[in-house]
Amino acid sequence: MAALTFLLGYVGSRRANTTPDFLVARRGVPATRNAAAISGEYLSAASFLGVAGLVLKDGVDALWYPIGFTAGYLAMMLFVAAPLRRSGAYTLPDFAEARLGSSNLRKFCTFFVICIGVLYLVPQLQSAGLTLNTITGLPAWLGGAVVTVIVVVNVLGGGMRAITLVQAFQYWGKLFAIAAPTFVLFTIFLAGPGNGAQPVDSSGVLRFPEDVEVTTVDPVRVKVDVAVDLSATGQVNGAFADGEVYWTPGRYEVGAETVLRFTAGSPVPVVEGSPTSNHDWLRPETDGLSGLFETYSLIFATFLGTMGLPHVLVRFYTNPDGRAARRTALHVLYLLGLFYLFPTVLGVISRQYLPQLLVTGKTDAAVLMLPSTMQPNLLGQVLGAIVAAGAFAAFLSTSSGLVVSVAGVVSTDIRSGRVSDFRWATVLTGAVAIGLAMLLPRSDASLTVAMSFALAASTFCPLLLLGIWWRGLTWVGAIAGLVVGGGLVISAQVVTVISSHTGRWAPSLLSQPALVTVPLAFLTMVMISKLTARRTPEDVNQVLLRLHAPDPLGFMRDRESRFGSSGDRPRRVDAAERGGSSPSPIPPQ
Template sequence: MIQNLWSLGLVVVVAALTFLLGYVGSRRANTTPDFLVARRAIPATRNAAAISGEYLSAASFLGVAGLVLKDGIDALWYPIGFTAGYLALMLFVAAPLRRSGAYTLPDFAEARLGSTSLRRVCTFFVICIGVLYLVPQLQSAGLTLNTITGLPAWLGGAVVTVIVVVNVLGGGMRAITLVQAFQYWGKLFAIAAPTFVLFAVFLGGPGNGARSVDEAGVLRFHEAVTVTTAEQVRVQVVVPMELSATGQVNGGRADGDVYWTPGTYTIGKGTVLRFEQDSPVPVVDDSPTDNESWLTPQAGGLGGLFETYSLIFATFLGTMGLPHVLVRFYTNPDGKAARRTALHVLYLLGLFYIFPTVLGVVSRLYLPQLLVTGKTDAAVLVLPYTMQPNLLGQVLGAIVAAGAFAAFLSTSSGLVVSVAGVVSTDILPGKVRDFRWATVLTGAVAIGLALLLPRADASLTVAMSFALAASTFCPLLVLGIWWRGLTWVGAVAGLVVGGGLVIGSQAVTVVSSYTGGWAPSVFSMPALVTVPASFLTMVMISRLTGRRRPEDVSQILLRLHAPDPLGFMRDREQRPAPEPEPAGDRRDPPAPWG
């Protein structure tokens, strides 16, 4: 109970600070530019902290450590890709995108290629990416609240949704910028402080956890453990073992002592497994079964190699296409500040990702039971109490829980702003009132899907969002900024091909998860196929439709690439949206540049 009070107390403090900072940031927010791009007046250093706070989501705070625990050295490509993507963004996209003067990605696409049809397609994919990215944030919030208090998982997602929606309603981008900048430093402290303390404890006297690996490299329980599965799971057994099981095993009823030979076993939901001390650890299917495989890169053969390169494509190129990340670069005063912001983000992310990686390695020694259920995202939350079952562990666990909620709040805020901004300007008339209605609608859809869809590893779900971004907006931005031959017909074709392949792959993966896991890895990690397909489609169709090239392409590209002091940069006009609005009022069509 004390543990719950510590955790709940700090979570409440984080929520209260979020409301307070959101209120401070929203006091002067009353126009559409305030809500969409914070009047384009955010300094580079503050914007970098806000981007980092927004970017470090559940996949970073919980998922990275969980994947290192489960998959070993191959999981390091996640933090590497999440960080390195900003190098490509800084070099190829940040400054020209800011000089475009646009407010949203669909706004940029229409201004660059002069097509309302392209704008509508972009709007669809912005919503898809935003919702697909938002769902794991809310599900992970539920996991966190359930882990630290035992309360229903749906409650965590609902709490985060309410806080985010209220904050965004108050001031949009202007309200959340200060919140996200503060939350980056809060998350850094929440992950760094426990890592330093727990790693010092491990070096000073690791105890039983250090003897949980035998001479053959097989993990063994260092004490008697009881595991209850929250849902059906498939596990691998490599060493014959005895255990006690109550529930469903391989479709049959088990109640008492059982003997497992090497092979794969399907454990039903709610099954209770009791392991004796020194029993080998059954590992969730498709994960390394011994330490040698865990420490060896590409142990999965050709399929594992494909997944790794597909992950690199998705994370490295997907960052350039994430709407909630790109919209923050519209808030910089000019292109130089946008590029400097991306450089600062590289430093901040690189510093952060050191800590979950260390926690993932230490968790393998102290939390082998999580490998049985596959719920390794909980490792960061459980590790402090496991290593230090005293007041110190309670305090460290509370700090981690507060940092996790900060991660959910900051990322969810950015996603809601980006999706609501596009919905309000491209589907609704575009007034401040419409932005607020779009905010409520986005939050309702996201929490509904989070409750209905099955929960997967946060990093894997987010990686699919990166794959969709890499296969749609990355080609559009790179070719739109650097190739004068792009046409709106080619852009639409590339978006439909790349995005359609990723969405289709996701649908196949979901169906496969319910029908025996028959889908190969190309469907769960499709970026190695879908990104080149999107690029090639855009280039080929654009060459076939060269007559559709905008007549003013030279002037547009000059504005994108000319140095800021030359004065070519012009923001697209946005009419202020005073409230209340007269009946029948409609948003004016987007004004041309200049």
């Protein structure tokens, strides 16, 4: 997979030499190829590994993740895709300035693009380390380093033009890598509960099918509903244990690097927050009001966050026109819906074959371990190798898009925007991401990515929807909404991290706050814009006409870029350069 990625990146970068090549692939990517590239980029570690892991751990409630990840493109297709392309912008901050005429707003957008990009990139690199460590036993940091090097080299070679072909290929590679093992393993599963699986008893209690030794990687809190005898070596509830222990129903703190040994037929303790019985695992909303709040917050974050993800939106700038952008979003719906069928099935099967992962909470490894667990022979090794290759394709494609989007914004808004600035920004982005991946503790990839969605839904979603569909938005209101929505999400994330290391005292509201932060962001933008109505851009009518007029009328024109050589683009004078006066009409092209 690494070799194919290098080869396709080289093929795609041969004719990349200007800034538009590196940022938007000269806006010449066909809709079908762009849809495959977007799908390849979007199906990250959270999709390939995380969805199955969450289904294994949380059951029916986890299905909102693949539903939300897919349905977000419906809202994007209806409200954002075509107008965004017609804006002629190159990046999200570029669109914000083109719509509202404020360089200050552009700076705020740049900050949040970097935050979302890095927050999304770190779990990709951490999951790459998990994959390499699970398959080969090599150090986890090496997987993240390998992905970083491959991605940075490809992006340095040709930016968006180089990675488009790579990402389109990697979608189909990931689809095969998840579909083929699923068909084989599901057939074996239907043949009967043998091969190391444990049937569920009549009370719904999940039990270990054989003697199991579990070693924790990080400190974990587990919940026990049925008393269990086991052997422990390490820290349990703050005290050192070395020998037989008896756990009565309750909660137990297990330290890092603690070895737990269970005998066949023992009830399975599960990480706190997950259903302990299969009856609860099969039923939605067993956590009462707090669980209901988290579900609706997740729906808000995933349904609305997709249209605010910088690395997804930047791909719509590569379409030739607005109609192609809308067709691209429609094709993405098909491709994602097809893909998400398979990790869901694998998550269900893993419940019966890999209960030991519920003790440590490291359920992201389920897809990697399931083939060799169900088929401890050559077939299992082949299927495991295919899954590992698909997992690396997920890390590579998503990381490539994130690096391009962040480097593009850094090079155009912090530097002068030349090709050399883009390349320096690429190296810097890769270095910061791998550094954070090694320093920060690892959590479920889907949960970390969901927080990225919450940040995108609370910042760029209201900015795009109001900026495209409401003429009353002002740059002051936009900045206020970004600060309120983004600030609340970042604060909630900081408090949640602190709480996880100091006794888990933070309420569940803070772990997924989109149900509160998204409406507040919208409300703030609307109210502040009404109070500052005199700051409405003078050219708002012409800008909205450009966003919504059908493509054949010829109002669409690429925005005058603030970067690159003069030979890369035609010269056009914007309203800002005329001192704020209303621009002259744009002649049809």
